[in-house]
Amino acid sequence: MxxxxxxxxxxxxxxxxxxxxxxxxxxxxxxxxxxxxxxxxxTTRTPKRGLLDRLSRMGFEIAADELFTPAQAARELLIERGLAPHLLIHPALEEDFRDLPASLGKNRAVVVGDAADGFTYQALNAAFRDLADGAEFLALAQNRTFLDADGRLSLDTGAFVAALEYASGRSATVLGxxxxxxxxxxxxxxxxxxxxxxxxxxxxxxxxxxxxxxxxxxxxxxxxxxxxxxxxxxxxxxxxxxxxxxxxxxxxxxxxx
Missing domain, CATH: 3.40.50.1000 (HAD superfamily/HAD-like)
Incomplete structure (x- = not known):
């Protein structure tokens, strides 16, 4: 049924x-x-507001409460557990993590999304070091690939999550x-x-x-x-x-x- x-x-x-x-x-x-x-x-390159705007321009009328995103789930989990985020995400997505409560504790969580060109050695190594120091490990998604703007498949978040899992010996909690x-x-x-x-x-x-x-x-x-x-x-x-x-x-x- x-x-x-x-x-x-x-x-x-x-x-x-x-x-x-x-x-x-x-x-x-x-x-x-x-x-x-x-x-x-x-999708973790675009904030929820941006997705809704894009969909509206295409002629799709979708209400905010009908759209579920991994960033939304991550934000709720951070607040629930009192975790301060170490964000390894696309700059455009940062607005979905703005104005988190100042009361979040000293415990940290590495949050990995599709950071695109932000997946540098320096950024990945900084995330690895936080994980090595005991930070929780949150993956907004674990997809292998996505269909890029040029019509070809490109590496998605999963490849970089797998690299951090291998290096840290930790398994990520997948939120999407x-x-x-x-x-x-x-x-x-x-x-x-x-x-x-x-x-x-x-x-x-x-x-x-x-x-x-x-x-x-x-x-x-x-x-x-x-x-x-x-x-x-x-x-x-x-x-x-x-x-x-x-x-x-x-x-x-x-x-x-």
């Missing part, structure tokens, strides 16, 4: 600066189902997809059981296998964005279905409501 819908952003409803053909219409049809929709992204807590928070926000959700994504590991492993009932892999032919063959668990695009995903969902 389907009672709620989770949707990835980049590669699913837009690529670069424009919407994927038919995506606005597909979302409109999905919303008319009456089921709640939440958007889950591992495929974290069970990330999916579970969206489910709680919709008041829907995990097994009654369907996830739509282009990343077979984080969006599809990650969702299914977290307890999401169904996960659809779209052949857009970072999808590469045959990616589903190595997936574990395998996608519920592989469809051409968000429009085909909408057809699949609506046929089962």
């Amino acid at each position: 389907i009672r709620g819908i989770l949707i990835d952003l980049s590669g699913v409803i837009y690529i670069g600066g424009g919407p994927i053909a038919g995506a606005p219409e597909a979302l409109s049809r999905i919303r008319k189902s009456g089921f709640p929709v939440r958007f889950l992204t591992n 997809k495929p974290s069970v807590d990330f999916y579970a928070e969206a489910a709680r926000d919709m008041d829907v059981q995990m097994g009654d959700l369907v996830m739509i994504g282009d990343d077979v590991e984080s969006d599809v296998s990650g969702a299914l492993s977290a307890g999401v009932g169904h996960a659809l892999l779209v052949r857009t964005g970072k999808y590469t032919p045959g990616a589903e063959a190595a997936a574990e668990p395998v996608p519920t279905a592989v469809v051409d695009d968000i429009g085909a995903a909408a057809d699949w969902i609506l046929a089962r409501i």
Whole structure:
């Protein structure tokens, strides 16, 4: 049974600066189902405000409380545990960590996102030293690659998280997809059981296998964005279905409501 819908952003409803053909219409049809929709992204180069602005310019009307980002999850965890952050992130994302309470304790947490050109030896080594001194290790995402503006795949956060894990002998707590807590928070926000959700994504590991492993009932892999032919063959668990695009995903969902 389907009672709620989770949707990835980049590669699913837009690529670069424009919407994927038919995506606005597909979302409109999905919303008319009456089921709640939440958007889950591992994008960590752009703050939440910037993402919402970009989506609006593309013709997508998405409310702030419908969009779940790893930076949002990290900020809440830092406050909850009283941790002062050591940020290894893109400069644009820093606004999502502004105005943290002055009462945060002396204990620290290294927070790693997609820092892009900020992944210098000096920056990575400074993060490593904090980890060696006992700081907690938080990864905003662990994706291997992302579809870059030039239409080719580029290294994503996961490669640099793996380097720090190897050097420090520590495992990062992943806050974005495929974290069970990330999916579970969206489910709680919709008041829907995990097994009654369907996830739509282009990343077979984080969006599809990650969702299914977290307890999401169904996960659809779209052949857009970072999808590469045959990616589903190595997936574990395998996608519920592989469809051409968000429009085909909408057809699949609506046929089962």
